[in-house]
Amino acid sequence: MAEKKKLDLERRAMPKQPPHIRRRNFREVAHGYTPELAIAEANRCILCKKPSCIEGCPVDIDIPAFVRRLAEGDFLGAIHKLKQTNCLPAVCGRVCPQETQCEEKCNLRKKNAPIAVGRLERFAADWEATQVQQQMPEMRPPTGKKVAVVGSGPAGVTVAGDLIKLGHKVVMYEALHEPGGVLTYGIPEFRLPKQIVRREIDYIRKLGVEVVCDYVVGRTKTLEQLLDRYDAMFLGTGAGLPWFLEIPGENLCGVYSANEYLTRMNLMRGFAYPKSSMPIKRHRRVAVFGGGNVAMDSARTAVRLGAEESYIIYRRSRLELPARIEEVENAEEEGVIFQFLTLPVRLIGDEDGWLKEVECLRMELGEPDASGRRKPVKIPGSEFRMPMDAVVVAIGNSPNPLIPRCTPDLMVNKNGTIFVSDVQTGKTSKDKVWAGGDVVTGAATVILAMGAGRAAARSMHEYLTGEKLAGTTSEVASS
Numbered sequence: 334m335a336e337k338k339k340l341d342l343e344r345r346a347m348p349k350q351p352p353h354i355r356r357r358n359f360r361e362v363a364h365g366y367t368p369e370l371a372i373a374e375a376n377r378c379i380l381c382k383k384p385s386c387i388e389g390c391p392v393d394i395d396i397p398a399f400v401r402r403l404a405e406g407d408f409l410g411a412i413h414k415l416k417q418t419n420c421l422p423a424v425c426g427r428v429c430p431q432e433t434q435c436e437e438k439c440n441l442r443k444k445n446a447p448i449a450v451g452r453l454e455r456f457a458a459d460w461e462a463t464q465v466q467q468q469m470p471e472m473r474p475p476t477g478k479k480v481a482v483v484g485s486g487p488a489g490v491t492v493a494g495d496l497i498k499l500g501h502k503v504v505m506y507e508a509l510h511e512p513g514g515v516l517t518y519g520i521p522e523f524r525l526p527k528q529i530v531r532r533e534i535d536y537i538r539k540l541g542v543e544v545v546c547d548y549v550v551g552r553t554k555t556l557e558q559l560l561d562r563y564d565a566m567f568l569g570t571g572a573g574l575p576w577f578l579e580i581p582g583e584n585l586c587g588v589y590s591a592n593e594y595l596t597r598m599n600l601m602r603g604f605a606y607p608k609s610s611m612p613i614k615r616h617r618r619v620a621v622f623g624g625g626n627v628a629m630d631s632a633r634t635a636v637r638l639g640a641e642e643s644y645i646i647y648r649r650s651r652l653e654l655p656a657r658i659e660e661v662e663n664a665e666e667e668g669v670i671f672q673f674l675t676l677p678v679r680l681i682g683d684e685d686g687w688l689k690e691v692e693c694l695r696m697e698l699g700e701p702d703a704s705g706r707r708k709p710v711k712i713p714g715s716e717f718r719m720p721m722d723a724v725v726v727a728i729g730n731s732p733n734p735l736i737p738r739c740t741p742d743l744m745v746n747k748n749g750t751i752f753v754s755d756v757q758t759g760k761t762s763k764d765k766v767w768a769g770g771d772v773v774t775g776a777a778t779v780i781l782a783m784g785a786g787r788a789a790a791r792s793m794h795e796y797l798t799g800e801k802l803a804g805t806t807s808e809v810a811s812s
Contacts, residue, residue: 340444347370424529427524485544521633620723730776737749
């Protein structure tokens with residue numbers, strides 16, 4: 334009788350830059366696993382008879398199979414297995430919340446030591462980048478059908494990658510001068526290097542997807558005009574319209590939306606300062622409103638730009654922060670100051686129109702609200718002021734209304750998201766048009782957008798060919 338494998342509960346840490354060094358540069362914080370660390374971590378997998386980790390993955394990665402290949406040192410087999418269902422493994426390994434998805438379902442979670450799926454995914458993708466030649470997937474013969482994908486973020490890239498492998502001609506349109514969507518303009522260099530995003534986009538190009546930049550659908554051409562050239566279209570334009578608190582003083586100089594703040598750093602190469610010009614004023618005291626990953630990104634960016642003090646102002650407590658634990662810990666290590674149970678109510682400027690103070694109220698937690706988190710309640714008479722010369726508002730986003738405004742028969746919901754008749758297909762109210770990702774759900778995660786893209790691709794393929802897919806698109810393409 335085979336000896337039962339002893340549980341290894343030592344989850345391997347990922348080496349990273351020390352806080353006192355990384356707070357002064359925009360280089361990636363984590364260095365990633367070495368081959369030895371990756372194999373050791375993969376060998377912790379207990380090879381469950383009924384693996385539940387796959388249930389937590391929105392793109393249905395065969396996690397046990399790719400982890401097993403890593404444990405055996407078969408790095409090529411691991412990345413091949415990953416790419417059967419995930420065309421952005423280097424991205425997902427860095428920014429997806431595995432701790433609430435696949436790792437949450439891991440049976441070792443009960444021992445507080447789930448397999449580090451995200452770190453292993455990142456390792457496999459980074460290993461592939463060191464190889465001379467990438468392994469390309471099997472491709473189906475051309476179908477003669479042509480598809481437009483509007484938006485080159487996670488949802489759009491997934492749709493494009495799946496449909497090109499199934500034999501359809503795919504053209505992807507991007508409004509900005511560089512593709513990648515929120516991966517390019519919304520996530521800082523120290524968390525997701527631009528070269529990683531470019532590498533993943535290059536892979537899509539190698540598959541045969543044509544990428545057209547500086548093309549604003551709704552301005553360059555309307556959706557209707559563009560649709561005349563195609564057999565089907567996917568809208569993956571994201572949620573790029575920032576929300577504000579609508580409090581006095583938000584029009585002062587020195588007040589930014591997180592979209593503007595991070596886009597200036599990413600697309601205008603602020604992360605390369607002093608090699609590139611600084612696209613934003615250098616501020617001494619910066620307050621970020623919000624508690625999500627975008628708020629952490631903004632506060633940590635302010636630190637790297639030389640802010641003497643960078644604050645997160647959040648109306649609930651630390652326990653309710655929606656940001657990933659890893660990002661909160663990184664921010665704390667780098668010196669970001671957390672001002673909990675605090676609500677900004679007014680921004681005060683000087684005689685020249687520049688922000689100089691933030692007026693706030695103290696809060697206390699009451700009963701849980703619809704989100705399940707305890708509702709913050711104002712404490713009367715608790716007003717106080719904090720001197721600040723910059724504020725970044727990072728409280729959420731909605732889809733840009735440009736395309737719906739010029740497409741009357743494209744239904745939208747009250748919150749501005751595009752209406753889809755079935756979330757399992759992404760079919761919109763308009764003939765030949767599908768949608769997915771943040772433009773349908775509102776701001777969410779990269780992997781959820783990719784899952785929506787995968788579902789839409791399957792539905793679009795069935796519409797274009799009459800074939801109902803069984804299994805993953807890559808498995809079908811190679812059959």
